[in-house]
Amino acid sequence: MRHLQTATLLAATLSTGLMAGLFAAFAYAVMPGLARSSDRTLVDAMQGINKAILNPVFMLPFIGAIPFVGLAAVLAWQGHSRPALPWLIAALVLYLVAFAVTSGVNVPLNDQLDRAGEPDRIAQLSSVRTQFEARWTTWNVVRALLHTAAFACITWALIVHGAHQPQHRPGGDAADHAPAVTAYPAGSPHTAAPSRDVRRR
Structure with missing residues (x-):
């Protein structure tokens, strides 16, 4: 499950960063x-x-970032890298607000500009430009x-996720279950006496 969340976070970070x-x-x-160019241009x-x-x-x-960030938040909520959850929620909210701005303002302005027709056939190019440029x-x-704020949040969530991954020592489980060995100085009362059979030999 940790590998799934890592892959999801990477996909969310990449797609959010591209946007x-x-x-x-x-x-x-x-x-x-374009502001320095002519109306027609x-x-x-x-x-x-x-x-x-x-x-x-x-x-x-553009669209895929939403399910990627949402899935990463769900996985974090289920207990995998829970400290990253607040940053994932913040990234998701910011991205959804930005998505709403694009859908509610910029796309309608693009459609309005397309309906104006080809530049060669527009009588009032300056008026079309004025209605579009400043607001867009x-x-x-x-x-x-x-x-950008969403990208920063998702990037930090990825860092937090990596910081809370379990660290594996060399030797794996064998090292964890190996019996502890305590060294005592020579002559210490804790040092085991040699067996009688050994001394007879």
């Missing part, structure tokens, strides 16, 4: 870069990104912070 890195990259690189780029990102490479960690960017920063 934190993705949304953080949009916050400090992609959107600031921003609208065209974001429409292309919104279509391209809907693939298994993105969806698997702000809430992306919010979800990036939430995902």
Whole structure:
């Protein structure tokens, strides 16, 4: 069971970290870069990104992190690495809030931008950009912070889990059950006297 929890924690850490890195990259690189571009470039780029990102490479960690973190919390609650449980619960709550931000704000804004049509056919590109850019960017920063906090919690849970694993000494069970040997100095009354048969020889 410990091996199952370790594997689950690793999967949860990896998937949560991938999402934190993705949304953080949009916050400090992609959107600031597009902010310096023209209306047509921003609208065209974001429409292309919104279509391209809907693939298994993105969806698997984005959705899969939730059952991974949830399963790790259940295993911890059952008694395997119980000290990691509070951090797992915190990570799950933070991730779910971030997931709600994406589903409730960023995705509807993406859909709204797609419905505006192709940039060459949009009469008021500046208006479309204004309705999309500021709000999308702000809430992306919010979800990036939430995902990063969730990643920090799940990483610490993994560390706590590793710290509370039983330590195996060289020799395994044989070393645990070996009879204790006490050394006494020569001439001590505790030293066993040689048998009479030995002395006769």
